[in-house]
Amino acid sequence: MLTFRLIVRLFHSAAKIQRKRMILTVTAIAWGTIAIILLLSFGEGLKRSMDQGRRGLGDSLVILWMGETEKAYAGLPAGRPIRLVPDDVELVLKSVPEIASASGEMHNWNVQLVNDRKALNKRVVGVHPAYGELRTSYPQPGGRYIDELDQRLKRRVVFLGNELAKDLFGTEDVVGKTLLVADMPFTVIGVIQKKRQMGMYGGPDSDRATIPLSTFEAMFGRRYLSNFVYKPVSTEIAPVAKRRLMEVLGAKYRFDSADTRALHFWDTIENTKVFSKMMIGIEIFLGVIGALTMIIGGVGVANIMFAAVTHRTREIGVQMALGARRVYITGALVLESLALTFLGGIFGIGVGAAIVQVLAAVQARAKSEAMEFLGQPTISIPIAVTTVILLGLIGLVAGYFPARRAVSVEPAAALRYE
Amino acid sequence: MFGNGRKKNGANPGAGNGDLIDLEGIRKVYDTGAIKVEALRGVDLTVKENEFLAIVGPSGSGKSTLMNIIGCLDTATDGSYRLKGEQVGGLSIDRLAEIRNKRVGFVFQNFNLLPQLTAFENVEMPLLFKGTQARQRRERVEFLFEQVGLSDRMLHRPVELSGGQMQRVAIARALACEPDIILADEPTGNLDTTSGRDIVGMFEELWHKGHTLVLITHDAALAGRTKRVVHVQDGAVVSDEAVA
Numbered sequence: 001m002l003t004f005r006l007i008v009r010l011f012h013s014a015a016k017i018q019r020k021r022m023i024l025t026v027t028a029i030a031w032g033t034i035a036i037i038l039l040l041s042f043g044e045g046l047k048r049s050m051d052q053g054r055r056g057l058g059d060s061l062v063i064l065w066m067g068e069t070e071k072a073y074a075g076l077p078a079g080r081p082i083r084l085v086p087d088d089v090e091l092v093l094k095s096v097p098e099i100a101s102a103s104g105e106m107h108n109w110n111v112q113l114v115n116d117r118k119a120l121n122k123r124v125v126g127v128h129p130a131y132g133e134l135r136t137s138y139p140q141p142g143g144r145y146i147d148e149l150d151q152r153l154k155r156r157v158v159f160l161g162n163e164l165a166k167d168l169f170g171t172e173d174v175v176g177k178t179l180l181v182a183d184m185p186f187t188v189i190g191v192i193q194k195k196r197q198m199g200m201y202g203g204p205d206s207d208r209a210t211i212p213l214s215t216f217e218a219m220f221g222r223r224y225l226s227n228f229v230y231k232p233v234s235t236e237i238a239p240v241a242k243r244r245l246m247e248v249l250g251a252k253y254r255f256d257s258a259d260t261r262a263l264h265f266w267d268t269i270e271n272t273k274v275f276s277k278m279m280i281g282i283e284i285f286l287g288v289i290g291a292l293t294m295i296i297g298g299v300g301v302a303n304i305m306f307a308a309v310t311h312r313t314r315e316i317g318v319q320m321a322l323g324a325r326r327v328y329i330t331g332a333l334v335l336e337s338l339a340l341t342f343l344g345g346i347f348g349i350g351v352g353a354a355i356v357q358v359l360a361a362v363q364a365r366a367k368s369e370a371m372e373f374l375g376q377p378t379i380s381i382p383i384a385v386t387t388v389i390l391l392g393l394i395g396l397v398a399g400y401f402p403a404r405r406a407v408s409v410e411p412a413a414a415l416r417y418e
Numbered sequence: 419m420f421g422n423g424r425k426k427n428g429a430n431p432g433a434g435n436g437d438l439i440d441l442e443g444i445r446k447v448y449d450t451g452a453i454k455v456e457a458l459r460g461v462d463l464t465v466k467e468n469e470f471l472a473i474v475g476p477s478g479s480g481k482s483t484l485m486n487i488i489g490c491l492d493t494a495t496d497g498s499y500r501l502k503g504e505q506v507g508g509l510s511i512d513r514l515a516e517i518r519n520k521r522v523g524f525v526f527q528n529f530n531l532l533p534q535l536t537a538f539e540n541v542e543m544p545l546l547f548k549g550t551q552a553r554q555r556r557e558r559v560e561f562l563f564e565q566v567g568l569s570d571r572m573l574h575r576p577v578e579l580s581g582g583q584m585q586r587v588a589i590a591r592a593l594a595c596e597p598d599i600i601l602a603d604e605p606t607g608n609l610d611t612t613s614g615r616d617i618v619g620m621f622e623e624l625w626h627k628g629h630t631l632v633l634i635t636h637d638a639a640l641a642g643r644t645k646r647v648v649h650v651q652d653g654a655v656v657s658d659e660a661v662a
Contacts, residue, residue, distance in 0.1 A: 009546065013532070013534060013539065015534050016534075318530045318532060319543070320491075320515060320518075321489070321518060321530075322544040322547060323516060323544055323547040323548065323595070324515060324547050325515050325516070326512060327512075407511075410492050410493075411491040412491040412492035413492075415491065
């Protein structure tokens, strides 16, 4: 404690660095700090934007398509097609507690949609009520998604994609209006909230019409599902859920539960893991670039500290002659380096944060898709902490080496220095 | 004038033979890579307590090197140096700093006051390094300024003082931690005659109070005011005689 107070005192009493050089050095550090803050903020914005886009498909979703058996099983030959029916959804939900929610899905990719204004051929999808939640297809205010009653009563109700609603009616405000789907009148019950959807199969959710699965079956005379979507109770037990599902369906349709060709899985949980690793990679990359810029500022600080040490050789010699231990001298110099670094850092963080705010405001108003994809630059706590830690490290290193040189000189030699 | 002087150090448990400074066969070689310069070629010298001696010699004779070694500002290449019985060779850098702090008071030709500090802060510095408490520091520094007759200049910066005043501040600083020896390197070299005489008078007074003083000078008149003159030439002691 005493040592620290003494170091602070020596730091205060040291001859001060020339103002012009100090301003330049502080500016260099501020610049580095701005660079790292901007890069990391854009990284964070991109990550959040991509994350949002990924969730557009659905969070922790698993999608499976029908396949053909590859292995002979229980006296049955390989090469049998496996086709699931709507009742399998109930079977799976009942027998696999690891699965929280599931829905069947039937596609008809070319159905005529007609109103008094327009006629379009679009994809129509039949789904269970759980589908809306699974695929993050939420209705805009005033509307609703397909519900249990719709499914049970085979109601002729339709939930529209936002782009499709605009195409058909010229507006998204269409709840209660009538639409002919394959010549049958349907009532529009809701329009999907605009969402960014990065992963997709069978076209974007914004450009399709969704009706109850029961209605779909009756209208188009289908028996088999096009695909099946489910969500496990948690991402940790996803592999267990998948295995149990294969066992249950394998028992019903008589295929080996290890037969990977019987059903095809698209496991977005796995994708998420890969994706988040990739994002960490991008963030590290951006951070390293920012850190390198900051290190250039740090070299400036080290340089000015070397100059200060040379300039003050005599002063340091006198202090040593009077009995200063090495730590007093090195401590005061490191403190000075840290002070310079943090002074630059404070400016940099202030200016960087201001720039991020401005850019975020600009981005929010921009209509371009590229800008939307880039996301809003965001300063987060980890970014602030990373920046401060880096500043501290740079300040320490930039002060330590000049300080070590300062005390490596014999006091006699330091006193002789002109 | 300078307080209770050195009498309290009369009993000297560390030193077997009672010598304050005991140099034996001291050699100092400056190795610049290409050439080796032997600044000291085996110096033997002992100084007892309360001696007042001058080390004289032409420039380049090695007297400054000798002073640096006595003051622990530099270490000998070879030989043994005992300061108040303690073997100095091989001590750690921080231990040497402690010895300089507590046992040696330096007075330099160019004063070596820190220009950005006030006179008070300059004198306070060795006490800071020693770890003296704030109140005792203040008392001690005020007392020392009273002794050197500069109480009204305590808050001035060195540039606002005359040469003689600066050297008096330096002496106050040298005395701050009650050192065993005062080492003065050409203390009057940068002073006018009157101020120089003033400073020499001050040294004599310190000697009367019981301090041990070692002066390094090439000024014969100044050397003549001490009690013992050691001549150094070409890195060796060529004569060592008491002044009548």
